[in-house]
Structures are given as structure tokens and as C-alpha cells.
Amino acid sequence: MASTLLLELNKDDLHYQIIGATHTVAHEAPRWRQVVEAAVASFKADQAPPRSWSAVLGPSPHQGAAFERGFTLPQRLHEPISIGPMTLSAIPEWTTQVLPHPGDRSRPYPVSFWPIQVHGTVNAYSTEGARDLAAYDLDRLRLLLSLALPQLWIHWTWPEIEDSDFIYNWQREMRHCWRPKPAPTVPPVAPLLIPQWVPDAWPLLGKHHSKTLALEAANNALLDVAEGRHSAAGVQLVAVLEQLHDAIHGNRRDPAVGRKGAHRLVAEFLAEGNEVTSEHRSLAKHIVMYPKRSSTSHEGARHGYEPRLGMPLRMTSLGGDRAHTYRLKIEILRDICSSLLIEQLGGPPVQPGAIKDRWQAIADGHLILPTRI
Known part of the structure; x- marks a missing residue:
């Protein structure tokens, strides 16, 4: 030929x-x-044979994994749940992992949590191919959990192929590794409830590539916010809006179309199903903050009151403190993007009333602290 x-x-x-x-x-x-x-x-x-695998997921130390930080009460999965080709169940032991202290890396910092064991199946001819496919499924599961709970989740182990004792050996290793004295106190058990829309979202992600990209961008934004990089988070959140616009209205050809689509999605969200007015469109432009996103993307500019070396943020006066205000505004944009993405993945719609009240409070120079344990 x-x-x-x-x-x-x-x-x-x-x-x-x-x-x-x-x-x-x-x-x-x-x-x-x-x-x-x-x-x-x-x-x-010539179908590839099924290969079983196991791995461990847990909350990130950056956001809520450490009970001692007081961010949130640690939660434990009570009932097994199936998501895609995987089954999630609780590791019953309260686990402590020692990490370097963020203020002095020569000292230990105990991080305690209840892990989740994940068992899945893939079809692959080789162990290496099976591990690649398992990692693909595990990473998508991690993204969904981070969006749904909402709390940044990470893998604590890579997938291990066809090792029935893997989880047991991991627990044994955790029990016998170095521990701080005295050991962290086991807190009261709070149930970890995974919404039903999460299993239902699994097949949707396989059909809509734009929704998968939006989910990855949303997870990157969660990590940026957790680590204090609010300017970088703003870039990722705009990517969420543009990818969701692609998923709903088709692929865009001009960047300006994506920018208008992002404003449109936020304006429709603020309108709560009613006719979009000029007031909604104006507020959407203020919330999306495209000029700041562009200056971060193209110039490396930072706008938020972003911590240096991971040091905790100081409470400053809200009135006139643009950097501190920007950080709070980015968190509102994050909540809007998460709400839109969850709805596109089959979750319940969110009423924007509380979000608009928070935005107005920031504009008026007030501070609203969310209710957290």
C-alpha cells in the first residue's frame, strides 16, 4: 500500500x-x-483480566485533617458506599501521622484523622497498566470527595495491586511508627456523609470532558485557598466557570466568549431562575473579577492578603483593606463555582441568598464568620 x-x-x-x-x-x-x-x-x-487494587484516602493536613488546629471536627465513614468501580469503607482506627511542623520543620506536627480504605477493580494485562488505571479512578474519586464534603482530600497511599493484606499492613505500620507523647486524644465521632449525587456523578464525568476539567480546576482552587494562594485560586475558579459554560452551551472558539459565558453563568445563578437584570450582570462582573485574574495569569500579580511561609493570617480592619477583602471575595467565588459544578453533576441547586448577603457585607465593610467547630 x-x-x-x-x-x-x-x-x-x-x-x-x-x-x-x-x-x-x-x-x-x-x-x-x-x-x-x-x-x-x-x-x-481478548479481554484483559480483572485486577483488584486497594488504596487509602484521607483529608489533607492543609485543611481540617488536624483536630488540634480546630478547623473542623474529624468525621468517620460509617457505612460502606460504592462509587463507580470502587467501594469505600472506614478504617476503624483513629490514625495519627507525624508531619514537619509548619513553623519549625525540625519539630514534629501530629495530624490525626479517620482514613478511608478504597477497593476497586480494573481490567489490565500488566501490573503497571493496572496501577495506572487505578490511579486514574482514585484521583477522580478524590476530586469528587473534595468538592462534595467540602474539604480537600488527598491520597495517603498509591494504589496497590492484588495485595489482600495491604490495608492491614498499612494500619500495622501506622500503629508502630513514631508517636508523639502523649498521643492525641480521640475526639467524638462525627459521621461522614457522602451525598447521593456523588455516585450518580461518576458516569456523567465519563461523558462530559468539560465537566471533568472543571472538577480538576475546582480542586486546584481548593488547594490554593487551603495554602493561602488566593490570587492563583482566582485563575482556577474562572477556569471552572468557562469549562461549565462549554459543557452547557458547547465549545467556545474565542476567549471573549468564555469570559462572557463566565459572567453569564454567575448572573443566572444570582437571578435564582428569574429574568437576569442589569443589576445581576453588574454584580457578576464584580464577583468574577476578570481584570485581577488576567493580571495574575499574565503578570504574576497577587491581590490577596496571602501568608508568607505559611504563617497564620492576622486579623486586619476590613474597611479599606483591599487585600483582606480580596481573600474573602475569592472564597465567595469559590462557593459559587462549587454550587454550579455540583448542580451540573446532579447535585441539589443552592439558593444564592446567603452568598449575596456575604458579598454585600464585605462591600459594606462588615465581616461574617461562617459557623464552624
């Missing part, structure tokens, strides 16, 4: 292109199509 076949194999499908002169490709295309279809049929007939 005088033409060339270019194959591209991704996670879900096989694509091919025929390269050559026009008359040659027209003559040879039926034969190439026959060859590829026969190869695909032969490949599908």
Missing part, C-alpha cells in the same frame, strides 16, 4: 488517520478500514 496509517489509542477508543495522496487514500481507504475493524474486533475478543 502507498498510504500510511496513523493510530492513536486513548483510554476509551482507537482512532486512525490515513495519510497519502488524495487518489491513493480514496483507493485504499476501504482496505484500511477492514484491517482496523478486524484488529479492533480481535483485540476486544
Whole structure:
């Protein structure tokens, strides 16, 4: 044959292109199509065997993993739950992991939490391929948990393939590793409730690539906020809005279309199903803060009162303190993006009344502290 076949194999499908002169490709295309279809049929007939895997997930030390910090009461999963090809269940022991202290890395810092064990199945010919597929599923699960709870979740172990004792050995290692004296006190048990929309969202992410990208951007924003990088979080949150606009209204071709789409989504959210007014559109522009996002993307500018070296933020006067105000505004934009993304993944819609009240309070120079334990 005088033409060339270019194959591209991704996670879900096989694509091919025929390269050559026009008359040659027209003559040879039926034969190439026959060859590829026969190869695909032969490949599908030889199914990869199922491979089981296990891993451990837990809350990030940056946000709520440490009970001693008082961010939030640690939670434990009470009932097993299936999400996609995975089953989540609680590791019953209160686990302490020692990390470097953020203020003095020569000293230990105990982080305590209730981990979640994850068991899944993938089809793969090799252990390396199975681990890659398992990591793909585990990472998507981590993203969904971070969005739903809402709290930043991380993997505490990589997936281990076909090792029935892996979770037991991990617990034993955690029990026998170095512990602070005295050991952290086990707190009261609070149930970890995973919303029902999370299992239902799994197949949706496989069908809508834009929603997957929005979920990844939202998780990056959560990490940025947890680590005090509010200017960087603003860039990621605008990406969430633009990807959601793509998912709802189709792919954009012009960056200006994405910018208008982001404003449109926020304005519709603020309108609560009613007709969008000029007031809603104006407020949406203030909340999205595109000029600041652009200066961060293109100039590296930082606008928020962002901590240095992870040092805790000082409480400053809200009136006239633009940097401190920006940090609070970014958290409102984060809540709006999370609400829109959750609704697109099948979750319940959120009423924007409380969010608009918080924005107005910031504009008036007031401070509203969320109710947290």
C-alpha cells in the first residue's frame, strides 16, 4: 500500500488517520478500514483480566485533617458506599501521622484523622497498566470527595495491586511508627456523609470532558485557598466557570466568549431562575473579577492578603483593606463555582441568598464568620 496509517489509542477508543495522496487514500481507504475493524474486533475478543487494587484516602493536613488546629471536627465513614468501580469503607482506627511542623520543620506536627480504605477493580494485562488505571479512578474519586464534603482530600497511599493484606499492613505500620507523647486524644465521632449525587456523578464525568476539567480546576482552587494562594485560586475558579459554560452551551472558539459565558453563568445563578437584570450582570462582573485574574495569569500579580511561609493570617480592619477583602471575595467565588459544578453533576441547586448577603457585607465593610467547630 502507498498510504500510511496513523493510530492513536486513548483510554476509551482507537482512532486512525490515513495519510497519502488524495487518489491513493480514496483507493485504499476501504482496505484500511477492514484491517482496523478486524484488529479492533480481535483485540476486544481478548479481554484483559480483572485486577483488584486497594488504596487509602484521607483529608489533607492543609485543611481540617488536624483536630488540634480546630478547623473542623474529624468525621468517620460509617457505612460502606460504592462509587463507580470502587467501594469505600472506614478504617476503624483513629490514625495519627507525624508531619514537619509548619513553623519549625525540625519539630514534629501530629495530624490525626479517620482514613478511608478504597477497593476497586480494573481490567489490565500488566501490573503497571493496572496501577495506572487505578490511579486514574482514585484521583477522580478524590476530586469528587473534595468538592462534595467540602474539604480537600488527598491520597495517603498509591494504589496497590492484588495485595489482600495491604490495608492491614498499612494500619500495622501506622500503629508502630513514631508517636508523639502523649498521643492525641480521640475526639467524638462525627459521621461522614457522602451525598447521593456523588455516585450518580461518576458516569456523567465519563461523558462530559468539560465537566471533568472543571472538577480538576475546582480542586486546584481548593488547594490554593487551603495554602493561602488566593490570587492563583482566582485563575482556577474562572477556569471552572468557562469549562461549565462549554459543557452547557458547547465549545467556545474565542476567549471573549468564555469570559462572557463566565459572567453569564454567575448572573443566572444570582437571578435564582428569574429574568437576569442589569443589576445581576453588574454584580457578576464584580464577583468574577476578570481584570485581577488576567493580571495574575499574565503578570504574576497577587491581590490577596496571602501568608508568607505559611504563617497564620492576622486579623486586619476590613474597611479599606483591599487585600483582606480580596481573600474573602475569592472564597465567595469559590462557593459559587462549587454550587454550579455540583448542580451540573446532579447535585441539589443552592439558593444564592446567603452568598449575596456575604458579598454585600464585605462591600459594606462588615465581616461574617461562617459557623464552624
